[in-house]
Amino acid sequence: MRAVIVAAAVAFIISLFGTPVAIRVFTALKAGQPIRSVGPASHQGKKGTPTMGGVAFIVATVLAYVAGHVALTTLPEAQIAQVKPTMTALVLLGLFVFCGAVGFLDDFLKVRKRNSAGLSAKGKLLGQLVVGGGLGVAALYVVSTNGQTVASEHISFIRDISFLDVGKVGSVIVFVFVIMSMSNGVNLTDGLDGLATGASILVLGAYALIGFWQYRHWCGDTNYAGNYCYEVRDPLEVALIAAAAAGACVGFLWWNTSPARIFMGDTGALGLGGLIGGLAMATRTTLLSIIIGGLFVIITMSVVIQIISFKTTGKRVFRMSPLQHHFELAGWSEVNIVVRFWIVAGICVAIGLGLFYSDFLAVMG
Numbered sequence: 001m002r003a004v005i006v007a008a009a010v011a012f013i014i015s016l017f018g019t020p021v022a023i024r025v026f027t028a029l030k031a032g033q034p035i036r037s038v039g040p041a042s043h044q045g046k047k048g049t050p051t052m053g054g055v056a057f058i059v060a061t062v063l064a065y066v067a068g069h070v071a072l073t074t075l076p077e078a079q080i081a082q083v084k085p086t087m088t089a090l091v092l093l094g095l096f097v098f099c100g101a102v103g104f105l106d107d108f109l110k111v112r113k114r115n116s117a118g119l120s121a122k123g124k125l126l127g128q129l130v131v132g133g134g135l136g137v138a139a140l141y142v143v144s145t146n147g148q149t150v151a152s153e154h155i156s157f158i159r160d161i162s163f164l165d166v167g168k169v170g171s172v173i174v175f176v177f178v179i180m181s182m183s184n185g186v187n188l189t190d191g192l193d194g195l196a197t198g199a200s201i202l203v204l205g206a207y208a209l210i211g212f213w214q215y216r217h218w219c220g221d222t223n224y225a226g227n228y229c230y231e232v233r234d235p236l237e238v239a240l241i242a243a244a245a246a247g248a249c250v251g252f253l254w255w256n257t258s259p260a261r262i263f264m265g266d267t268g269a270l271g272l273g274g275l276i277g278g279l280a281m282a283t284r285t286t287l288l289s290i291i292i293g294g295l296f297v298i299i300t301m302s303v304v305i306q307i308i309s310f311k312t313t314g315k316r317v318f319r320m321s322p323l324q325h326h327f328e329l330a331g332w333s334e335v336n337i338v339v340r341f342w343i344v345a346g347i348c349v350a351i352g353l354g355l356f357y358s359d360f361l362a363v364m365g
Contacts, residue, residue, distance in 0.1 A: 004212060007068030007240045008247035014060035015251025019053065023255065023262045026050035031111045049260060052107045054268020057248035058100050062093060064244035088234035088282055091139045091150045092241050095131065095278040099183055100271030102127035107265040118266070128180045131274065136175035139281065140168045148220070148233035151175055156284035158359040159230065175281055182280070182289070183273030185296035188303055188322045190269040193258035195324060195338045197249050199295050199345040200272045204246035206292050206349045207279040210356060211239030214283060217360075228363045230284070238282050245275055258335050288356065294348025295341060299323050 032048035069085065105127070106119035119127070139150035153171045155164035166174060190196035215221075215236045219229035232238075249272075255261045264272075273296075280289035290297055302323035309317045318326040327337050 001212065002074070003068045003071040003236070004208065004239050004243045006071040007064045007244040008208075010067040011057075011060045011064030011244040011247035012251045014063055015057045015248040016254055017251075018060060019056040019252050019255045019262060022053055022056040023050055026052055026262070031107075046260070049263055051111065051263045051265035052104060052267045053252065053256065053262040054100055054103065054264040054266075054271050056262075057245070057252045057264075057268065058096055058271050060248035060251065061096060061241070061244045064248065065089065065093065065241060068240045068244065086234045086237050087138065087142045087144065088150050088237045089241060091135050092238070092275060092278045092282065094135050094138075095179060095274035096245070096271050098131040098135070099128060099179070099274030100267050102131065103187075103266030103268070103270035106270075107267050124266075124270075125180065128183055128270070128274075129176060132176035132179035133172065135278075136172040136179070139175060139278075140171050144233055148231065150233055151281040152284055154284075155286060157287040158356050159284050174286070178281060178286060178289070179274050179277040181300070182277035182293060182296065183270045185293065185300045186273035186276065187266060187269040189296050189299045189324075190264060190266075191322065192324050192328075192334050192338050193260040194253055194256050195341055196269055196272070197253045197256050197264060198338065198342045200276070201246050201249045201253065202342070202345050202349045203276055203293050203296075204242050204249065204272075204279075206353055207276070207283065208239050208242035208246060209353065210283050210285065211235050211237075211242055211279075213356075213360075215239060228360070232282065232284055235283070238279060241275075242279055245272070258338065285356070288352055291355065292349055292352035294351075295345040298344070302326070 027050050031050050031052055102119075102124060106124055110118035136151070140153070141149070143149055151171055152160050153165055153167055154160035154162065155166060155174065186196055186200060189199060212235070214230040214232050215238075216224075217226055217229050218224060218235050219231050220233075221229075252264070252268075256264065276289070276293060280286050280292075285292070299322045302318060303321045305317050306321035309315055319329040320326055324337050324341065328334065
């Protein structure tokens with residue numbers, strides 16, 4: 001627990017004091033966010049606000065991970081095996097950094113072209129496909145000494161579903177789908193000051209708890225004497241990285257909340273989505289992530305519904321999609337939308353954690 005707390009605290013401090021540096025740097029580079037002419041008129045006032053802020057919390061998370069491992073060196077000898085960086089960490093941090101890199105390229109092109117076009121949709125999806133596919137192979141084909149891989153060959157809900165074995169190739173496909181879906185889900189949620197950041201903090205916090213709970217009831221722990229354990233790989237790493245990312249986002253939110261001094265951009269949104277998708281795969285909670293990340297799912301579905309409705313009937317269900325902009329055009333203030341959507345995100349997280357813990361109680365009972 002000590003290492004997890006250290007990682008979260010270090011990430012928070014680095015992000016809190018590092019984000020103003022990023023604001024000054026990106027402002028000096030004139031890396032202002034282009035604003036589409038279509039949409040709520042209030043957004044035009046945000047024109048020129050520096051973007052690419054995701055760099056700040058991605059760097060903070062990586063540095064905090066190192067600090068967490070330094071803290072692990074103070075643990076008893078029985079737990080020193082967790083000190084060395086693992087394949088789980090390489091996959092999760094790789095998703096965070098490289099999905100963020102795809103987003104950074106998109107942000108860079110937007111700033112360079114001085115419009116909101118950026119990287120083409122196909123280019124963005126191709127980048128996510130390459131990152132997800134490469135790290136998916138590592139997650140499914142690199143086996144630890146206890147025979148576990150980062151991801152599983154089974155579809156999982158709260159744990160692996162035994163009769164849903166899709167094999168290694170199928171699992172890589174599922175891995176890529178989860179990463180791309182969650183990455184784009186967080187990206188669609190981004191758009192109002194602090195909305196995606198606050199929702200991500202809640203989801204990452206949930207995965208920090210899930211990871212630590214699995215670590216305390218881990219089949220790989222030879223000292224664990226309980227009659228139920230979780231067949232996962234490196235759960236302490238999962239908890240440490242999730243906590244570090246959550247702490248980094250809290251520090252970033254100080255500057256990103258309304259009125260935002262900096263935007264996370266696609267750099268942050270795609271990176272966060274990739275990490276959350278990776279956490280779902282690593283903890284064997286793939287289908288549960290639909291509930292835990294419920295706000296991202298709801299907002300994504302609002303876009304899907306809008307597109308299907310307009311193409312089939314010529315009519316729009318919402319004034320504008322994603323969903324948060326519908327409520328803006330309906331007259332809700334930006335702060336009201338953000339806070340209420342955070343509440344929805346919190347309810348989804350609470351339901352997800354409740355289901356996770358109730359499964360443990362049911363098995364133990």
